[in-house]
Amino acid sequence: MQALDEDRLALLFQALSGAYGKQDWWPGNTAFEICIGAILVQNTSWANAARAIERIRRRDLMQPGALLDLEPASLEDLLRPAGCYRQKARRVSVFCRWWLDARLPSQAPDPDTGALRAVLLSLHGIGPETADCILLYAFGRAVFVVDAYTRRLLSRLGLAQVPPGRRAYESLRTHVESLIGPQPAYLGELHALIVEHGKQVCRARPLCERCQLRTQCPY
DNA sequence: ACCCAGGGTCATA
């Protein structure tokens, strides 16, 4: 296992960037919509999450107050294409409530990223990866998002092992953040590129361990 | 007829 240092990270970014070009994430017009997207895409393809987002937008409901005014059953039905729609309806409601309560007009200067992250994590249905996506793409904080694609890629490249559990997650996240520094745009591109690469078909020879074990290659 | 997807919560041990 080689060390994940600045040079290797820069090489990785360069390779992915050259292969896939500029990603310009996160898809979404407003910070609020990005947050909703981050919840809806949990363990779901973006295509399905996007369907639910479109249904919200077409009805002009992409605002916390409008979503909260819906009957629970209506909200669930609205989110159906995203899968896990009952859970997600509840999570969206909780987030909207927080948005209206804590994030409305007059608020003290933005809290530091750590404090904001802790608040997000305290919300039901917001775990580390969703919180970090929101911090990075909706709030512009310099956060590195560790998701399934990131674990697979770094593991496959022999740059990092990220066993399940919050400890290892935090360790890798802070490590990469310290390597890159306060550059939200760079971190945003990096994560987007990793995901884009993850969607591509694995052309490695020989096939990596995971690919050999699966009918559908996740790379 | 599976397997998978840009996770998270909850119950167990």
Place this chain on the structure above:
DNA sequence: TATGACCATGGG
């Protein structure tokens, strides 16, 4: 701390 069940739709 760390597994496993569960959620649920749409595409391969």
